[in-house]
Amino acid sequence: MNSVVRATLSDQAYEELRARILSGVLPGGKRLLPEELALSLAISQTPIKEALLRLEADGLVVSAMRKGAVVRQFTFADVEELYEGRMLIELNAVGRLFELQAVRTDLLGELSRCLETHEFYARRGSLDDITTALVHDRKFHSALMAAAGNRLICEWHQRILGQTHTVFVYLAGDYSRSADEHQDILDALKVGSPDQTREALRRHLLHSRDNALENVSRSILSETTES
Structure with a gap:
C-alpha cells in the first residue's frame, strides 16, 4: 500500500513541477532542492526525488555534479x-x-x-x-x-x-x-x-x-x- 501511495505522490509531484517549469514559475537555471520542494508541496522528499528523475528524462531538468538538480537552460x-x-x-x-x-x-x-x-x-x-x-x-x-x-x-x-x-x-x-x-x-x-x-x-x-x-x-x- 505504501508503494502505491508513494507512486501517486510521485506522479502528483511530477505533474506540478512540470507545470511550474512549463509556465516559467521555475525558470532556467533555478536550483531544485528536494527539501525546499517537499516543503512547498507538503510531501516527503522521496516522491520529489522520483519526480526530478522523470523531469530529467523529459529533458527539462539537469543534474549538476554536487549541486543537485537545476531547471535546464537551453543553448x-x-x-x-x-x-x-x-x-x-x-x-x-x-x-x-x-x-x-x-x-x-x-x-x-x-x-x-x-x-x-x-x-x-x-x-x-x-x-x-x-x-x-x-x-x-x-x-x-x-x-x-x-x-x-x-x-x-x-x-x-x-x-x-x-x-x-x-x-x-x-x-x-x-x-x-x-x-x-x-x-x-x-x-x-x-x-x-x-x-x-x-x-x-x-x-x-x-x-x-x-x-x-x-x-x-x-x-x-x-x-x-x-x-
Whole structure:
C-alpha cells in the first residue's frame, strides 16, 4: 500500500513541477532542492526525488555534479536540435494522416477548438496569457500527432514539445503570428492537400525555431548585462 501511495505522490509531484517549469514559475537555471520542494508541496522528499528523475528524462531538468538538480537552460545548439527533431516527426506525421485518411471531421473540429482558445490568449500578450496559449498550442500539435497513430513517436514528440515551449516562457518573443500559422495548417488540412499542409507546417516550425533562437540570444545578453 505504501508503494502505491508513494507512486501517486510521485506522479502528483511530477505533474506540478512540470507545470511550474512549463509556465516559467521555475525558470532556467533555478536550483531544485528536494527539501525546499517537499516543503512547498507538503510531501516527503522521496516522491520529489522520483519526480526530478522523470523531469530529467523529459529533458527539462539537469543534474549538476554536487549541486543537485537545476531547471535546464537551453543553448542555440539545443534549440536547433529540438526543431530538427520536430521537423522530422511532425512533417512525417502529416504524410501518415493522409495515408490513413485520418483528416476527418472530428480531427478538424478538435483542431479548430484548440486554435480558437490558442488565438484568444496568444493575442493578449502577457506572460500568463502566452503560457495559457502554449497549452493549447501543444494540444494542436499533439492532436495532429495522435491522429497519425504512432504512440511511441507521440511520446518522443511530447518530450520535445515540452522542451521547445519552455524556451518561450522564460523570455517571450514574437508569438503573435503563431495562431495565424496554425490557421494556415488547418486550412490546408481542410483543402485536403498533403503538400500544402506540410509547407504550412514547415513555415510555422521555422518561424517558431527563429523565435526560440532569438529568445536564447536575449537571455544570454540579459545575463551578460546583469553580470
